[in-house]
Amino acid sequence: MLKILAEHYFGSMLVTDDRGRFLYVSDGTCRLLGVDRETLLQLSIYDTLKGYCFATSASSIKTLETKQECLSNHTLTASGRQVLALSRPHFGPDGELQYVPTYSWDEEELYTLLEKFDQERDNVRNVIRFMQGTDKTPSMIIAESDAMVKLLEYADHVAAVDSTVILYGESGSGKEMFAKYIHARSDRADQVFIPINCASLPPSLLEEEMFGYERGTFTGGSKDGRIGLFEFADKGTIFLDEIGEMSLELQAKLLRIIETGEVKRLGSNRIQKCDVRIIAATNRNLREMVEEKAFRADLYYRLNVLTIHVPPLRERVADIAPLTRYFVQLFNKKYGFTKHLMPALIRALEQWSWPGNVRELRNTVERMMVESRDSIIDAAAFREIPPGISSPKTSECPVPDLLPYQQAMNIYEREYLSAMVASCGGDLRKAAGKMELHLSTLYRKLEKLGLKPPRTSGNCQGPGEEPLH
Known part of the structure; x- marks a missing residue:
């Protein structure tokens, strides 16, 4: 019966002894490694990595060496597969390591499974996020420039404490990678890292994701209710990307979590305690947003404890x-x-x-x-100049080095946005997608620069506004 269960398990299962020699491998393991069962049972995990699938490491090896549970990602060089593996030590009566069972999953198959259950948005999604987030290896950060070397040194210092961190930087500069780097070097590294993009969902859905809901709260919701990501991330780290896009109502609830460590699911009167470290990120000027009443001042001061400004690539x-x-x-x-x-x-x-x-x-x-x-x-x-965009090195606008930095950047940004929107026929949603910006962010940038998208009926524009061209 146990063998039948193992063979029908989603993913693969294997067991090694205390020297790494295979004692049991499932059919799923053979398919994943591309090696038949008879061959594997004559080998050790060390032989398999060196002579067959050519991976540099494995979770089972780390468990054999450390005698501790290990969850990590590996690449099988022979097949190019990305594999997620969980190994656990099993000790004998004498307290010595006896067996190491390992459960492995092809990441592509995991994502396929996730898509099938996406309508329910149940615990499968949280399991995937957990398994991704607990990999102790931080995302790769290239740091050869002086600016990045100093920044990583500061990030190491910040990781040692548990204070709230906010990362400032342009879109695409690597703010989430810095957040993962800080988490991986903190005392919470063994716990979950959950990224939440505050601009990716409408406020109501974002609230459901963050706080969860009780059974019967929504028509069509899960019949058993749903745990929120803040509860799920207890003892871990929450990364709030694009925090400047969060609604004022949600900002008030986030402030309560930071101040009290208390979370309440939608439709519930029961308060849950959660211990999470919050790292936020934005490409906007939150101080200006506070002055414009678009961001809560009390939340700003709670978030703005430790700040890291991630430099754009042109500065490194x-x-x-x-x-x-x-x-x-x-x-x-x-x-x-x-x-x-x-x-x-x-x-x-x-x-x-x-x-x-x-x-x-x-x-x-x-x-x-x-x-x-x-x-x-x-x-x-290398086609360095996209169609319709002037190169910042050959533009006929005023020479940047004769202007203050921000003014020069505004000149370039105006040309870039104008050309991009024009190339999309005035379709702001399409332009925002090409630029990998949220639509509301594009609107604010256009408004800030005094630009206005072309209208389908005429080119009328208000005072102080220029038509996009």
Whole structure:
């Protein structure tokens, strides 16, 4: 009966002894590793990694070495599969390590399963988030520029305390990676890291995600109710991305959590205690929003305890080359390429201002590698000036180095937004999608710069507004 259960388990199961030799492997394990059962039962986990699936490490090896539970992500180089694995130690009567059972899942299959249950939005989603968030290895941060090296040193210092942190920086500059970095070096590293994008959902759905709800609160909701992400993240870290987009009503509830550590589900009178560290991020000026009554002053002062300003890529040129090399390795592995970039192309990348920051660089490297038919990619592959946008190095606007920084950036941003919206035929939703901005953020940027989208019936504009062109 146990064998039948194991063979029908979603994912794979295996058991090794205290030396890493396989004692049991399920059919799912054989499919995942691409090795037949007879071969595996004659090997150890060490032999398998070196001679068959060519992974650099495994959770079971870490458990064998540390005698502790291990949950982590691995890449099987032979197949390119991303695998999530959980290993646990089993000790004998004498207290010595006896067996290491391991449960593994192909991440692509996990996401497929998640999609099937998305309508219910039940505990499967939270399990996936938990398993992703508890990987102790922080997201990779390239830090060769002086600015980034100093910033990482400060992040290490901040991680040692439990205070609230707010990360300021442009879209695509890597704020979530810094949040993961801080979490991974904190005392909460063994607990869950939950990212919440405050601009991705309407306020009502965001409230459900954050606080959960009781049974019967909503028509069509889960019949058993639902736990909120703040409850789920107890003892862990919550990352609130784009905090400036949160509604004033939700800001008041967030303030209560920060001040009291208390959460109340929608439709419930029962108060839940939760101990979470909050790291917030924004690309907006929260102090200005406070003055405009668009952000609560009391919440601002609660969040603004420790601040980190993540510099845009154009201010850390020394990181462009190593970031590019990292992305080349990433896409070579992903697509089975063996491509390389010429030094002249790297120098061309270092000359561009990267308004989309690291995200834009990553997308550009992927495009060049996919489009190129050659294994060696030269500088001609880099189209640094998108159609309709003036290069900041060749624009006819006033010379930036003769202007204050913010004024020069406003001039470039005006040209960029005008060209992008025009290229989308005035469709702001489409333009926001291409720029990877939330629609409300684009509206505010246009309003701030005195620009107005073209209307379908005439080009009338109010006082002080310029039509987009």
